[in-house]
Amino acid sequence: MALGETIRNSQIWKSIFRHPMPLDRRNRIVVMLTNFFLHLHPVSIKKQGIALSFTWCMGGVTFFLFLVETVTGVLLMFYYRPTLEWAYNDILALRDVTSLGILRELHRWGAHAMVITTWLHMYRVFLTGSYKPPREFNWVIGVILLLLTLLLSFTGYLLPWDQLAIWAITVGSNMARASPILGYEGPGQQLLTIGGIDMITDGSDARFGLLGARFVGEETLNRFYVLHCIAIPLAVALLLAIHFWRVRKDGGISGPL
Amino acid sequence: MHSNGLFLKDVAGFLGGYYTALAVMNAVAAYILWRRKHQTGWAIVWTAFASALMVLASLAMSGSAAWVPALPQAVRSLVNTLSGPVNYTAGTTALLLILFVFRKFFVQPMVAWTVLNGALVLMGLSMADENFASIVMKPDNVPIVGLVFLLAFFTWVATKQAVVNDERIAQGLPPMEKVNDEKVLVWPDLVYTELICMVGVTAFLLVWAILLQAPLEEPASSVKTPNPSKAPWYFLGLQEMLVYFDPWYAGVALPSMVIFGLMALPYLDFNKKGNGYYSIAERKFSYLTFQFGFLELWITLIILGTFLRGPNWNFFGPFEYWSPYKVEVLNNVDLPQMFWVNLLNRPLPRVAADAPWYAHVGTILLRESPGLLIMAAYMLLLPPLLAVTAFRNYFAKMGFIRYMVMINLMLLMLTLPLKMVLRWTLNLKYLISIPEFSLNF
Numbered sequence: 059m060a061l062g063e064t065i066r067n068s069q070i071w072k073s074i075f076r077h078p079m080p081l082d083r084r085n086r087i088v089v090m091l092t093n094f095f096l097h098l099h100p101v102s103i104k105k106q107g108i109a110l111s112f113t114w115c116m117g118g119v120t121f122f123l124f125l126v127e128t129v130t131g132v133l134l135m136f137y138y139r140p141t142l143e144w145a146y147n148d149i150l151a152l153r154d155v156t157s158l159g160i161l162r163e164l165h166r167w168g169a170h171a172m173v174i175t176t177w178l179h180m181y182r183v184f185l186t187g188s189y190k191p192p193r194e195f196n197w198v199i200g201v202i203l204l205l206l207t208l209l210l211s212f213t214g215y216l217l218p219w220d221q222l223a224i225w226a227i228t229v230g231s232n233m234a235r236a237s238p239i240l241g242y243e244g245p246g247q248q249l250l251t252i253g254g255i256d257m258i259t260d261g262s263d264a265r266f267g268l269l270g271a272r273f274v275g276e277e278t279l280n281r282f283y284v285l286h287c288i289a290i291p292l293a294v295a296l297l298l299a300i301h302f303w304r305v306r307k308d309g310g311i312s313g314p315l
Numbered sequence: 316m317h318s319n320g321l322f323l324k325d326v327a328g329f330l331g332g333y334y335t336a337l338a339v340m341n342a343v344a345a346y347i348l349w350r351r352k353h354q355t356g357w358a359i360v361w362t363a364f365a366s367a368l369m370v371l372a373s374l375a376m377s378g379s380a381a382w383v384p385a386l387p388q389a390v391r392s393l394v395n396t397l398s399g400p401v402n403y404t405a406g407t408t409a410l411l412l413i414l415f416v417f418r419k420f421f422v423q424p425m426v427a428w429t430v431l432n433g434a435l436v437l438m439g440l441s442m443a444d445e446n447f448a449s450i451v452m453k454p455d456n457v458p459i460v461g462l463v464f465l466l467a468f469f470t471w472v473a474t475k476q477a478v479v480n481d482e483r484i485a486q487g488l489p490p491m492e493k494v495n496d497e498k499v500l501v502w503p504d505l506v507y508t509e510l511i512c513m514v515g516v517t518a519f520l521l522v523w524a525i526l527l528q529a530p531l532e533e534p535a536s537s538v539k540t541p542n543p544s545k546a547p548w549y550f551l552g553l554q555e556m557l558v559y560f561d562p563w564y565a566g567v568a569l570p571s572m573v574i575f576g577l578m579a580l581p582y583l584d585f586n587k588k589g590n591g592y593y594s595i596a597e598r599k600f601s602y603l604t605f606q607f608g609f610l611e612l613w614i615t616l617i618i619l620g621t622f623l624r625g626p627n628w629n630f631f632g633p634f635e636y637w638s639p640y641k642v643e644v645l646n647n648v649d650l651p652q653m654f655w656v657n658l659l660n661r662p663l664p665r666v667a668a669d670a671p672w673y674a675h676v677g678t679i680l681l682r683e684s685p686g687l688l689i690m691a692a693y694m695l696l697l698p699p700l701l702a703v704t705a706f707r708n709y710f711a712k713m714g715f716i717r718y719m720v721m722i723n724l725m726l727l728m729l730t731l732p733l734k735m736v737l738r739w740t741l742n743l744k745y746l747i748s749i750p751e752f753s754l755n756f
Binding site for chain 1: 455458461462465466469472473476477489490492493495496497498499500501502503504505506508509512513516517520521523524525527528529530531532533534535536537539540541544545546547548549550553554561562563565566567568574577578580581582584586587588589590591592593594598602605609749751752753754755
């Protein structure tokens with residue numbers, strides 16, 4: 059007790075937390091206003107707005123899973139090299155050689171769970187009519203986040219470079235080949251012909267742009283790795299910030315007027 | 316493949332733990348009913364059920380074909396025979412409809428608990444079947460089993476509150492969410508809930524990661540195509556749509572429209588009621604449209620694509636061995652073929668290869684005229700027709716542009732079930748088939 063007291067009275071502690079323990083009403087308000095992470099929340103909230111039967115906590119769980127994926131993902135990047143030579147072997151070694159090797163399990167199951175919790179969060183938002191004014195635009199941002207979550211999961215699916223990976227991505231990306239106008243097997247691609255030269259071929263269509271090659275190969279692995287580890291997470295982080303900010307700006311958690 | 320002793324030995328430990336977990340779950344429920352809710356009758360029922368589950372657990376642990384509880388072979392064969400895309404789709408639609416119509420009955424806690432126990436025991440009995448277990452236990456398929464039970468649970472949670480709110484609103488009372496609107500401080504009430512949630516999710520993920528190893532198959536090989544080749548599970552609803560549509564529509568156009576439609580939703584739903592609380596009666600149209608799209612056209616198709624589609628994307632019953640040699644009759648016919656050849660008994664209109672371009676286009680238009688007329692009527696005639704009949708009120712309230720966006724999105728969504736029905740009844744392959752422009756619909 060005395061030690062705790064000493065720590066809390068030290069200059070270091072006080073420089074970090076500029077108020078006493080949040081044990082009384084005043085300090086419980088101050089903590090919300092002075093802490094960077096907590097200032098995302100309001101100071102007080104309707105009891106209904108935090109009832110688990112109302113929110114299911116699914117938005118929060120989805121965000122937490124995003125953090126789990128970020129942390130485990132960074133650790134996985136220490137092990138993994140996205141090349142044809144190493145990708146599969148690194149994953150194999152991660153399973154068989156590394157002690158406590160459940161990092162990939164945490165990352166993969168966390169990813170599956172994140173897709174599911176995103177759906178459940180949107181399901182809840184729909185069923186409570188929380189997309190209605192004034193929250194229309196935040197729902198739109200949420201739909202983009204859903205799309206990015208699926209793309210994150212999809213790009214990550216390729217990285218183990220096993221049979222499951224390349225064929226799932228092959229099946230998925232074959233769809234792009236059939237894009238109207240822009241896919242070389244898609245309807246209307248014949249229209250983009252200039253001077254008798256076909257502009258849309260298997261070396262220039264939407265699928266080629268996605269894969270960086272005519273089939274799922276090393277270029278694809280590199281492309282998906284960069285998308286998975288850098289491009290999409292950055293976009294998600296930005297949109298998440300806007301998403302949370304808008305929750306507050308649009309009047310906090312929804313409830314009957 | 317018939318269950319052999321080895322498989323049952325492997326699965327015995329899992330099933331024993333599974334039934335024991337169910338027994339503990341029911342014992343806890345019985346205790347809560349007895350001490351907190353003072354419903355001694357129900358407490359006795361679930362205690363008895365928990366005891367029965369312990370008997371099942373010990374039988375399952377034996378790992379011997381004579382004792383492990385399983386569905387009789389005759390029942391499994393019957394289920395396999397009865398299942399097919401038609402019965403599956405019709406059955407799930409009927410089931411959802413029954414749950415919706417009789418929602419007041421099904422949301423009662425004891426009814427819901429009975430249904431849950433029934434589903435879980437049926438799951439356990441099915442897991443004793445080698446073919447069923449081999450698909451469900453695939454590591455990447457486990458989350459989908461979780462998704463099904465989570466969706467069922469949360470749909471129950473939401474419907475239960477909506478039923479209460481709808482009754483209150485009918486009596487002129489505000490929804491329950493309004494009653495409970497005193498303010499509390501976020502510290503400690505919310506931050507502690509969040510902390511507990513984070514600890515819970517972390518613990519859950521750790522246990523999941525320790526118990527179930529992530530899949531790692533043979534190294535990638537672009538020359539060895541697995542059969543079936545499947546997309547990741549959340550895209551299997553789209554892959555299932557490939558049975559009925561070409562990739563440009565099932566894989567590109569329709570998914571884009573789903574994303575667009577979801578984004579447009581808040582701007583199309585002009586109903587101001589039902590904002591911020593669970594309600595069904597106040598927003599029946601948007602509720603039913605969304606549930607049909609989400610539960611029937613998205614979730615059940617994912618389940619179908621994951622668990623019931625095997626080699627060559629053939630349909631397999633839940634207890635059927637995924638034989639790559641299963642042959643299915645494919646006798647689908649295009650509409651021009653049906654119209655010109657079968658109905659009018661004439662050859663398809665065709666044109667000489669060296670004819671001018673407008674003759675080619677004209678011939679294609681003539682050949683495809685039945686399908687083009689049907690599609691024109693569907694996409695161009697139906698919207699104004701509905702605007703003055705069934706959707707008259709909507710049209711008046713929404714205005715021209717919003718109404719047209721909504722009705723077109725709905726018609727696009729309905730192309731999927733309509734095409735399914737046309738395929739099953741008339742063996743229709745394509746309404747419009749213009750291979751000259753890779754345009755099949």
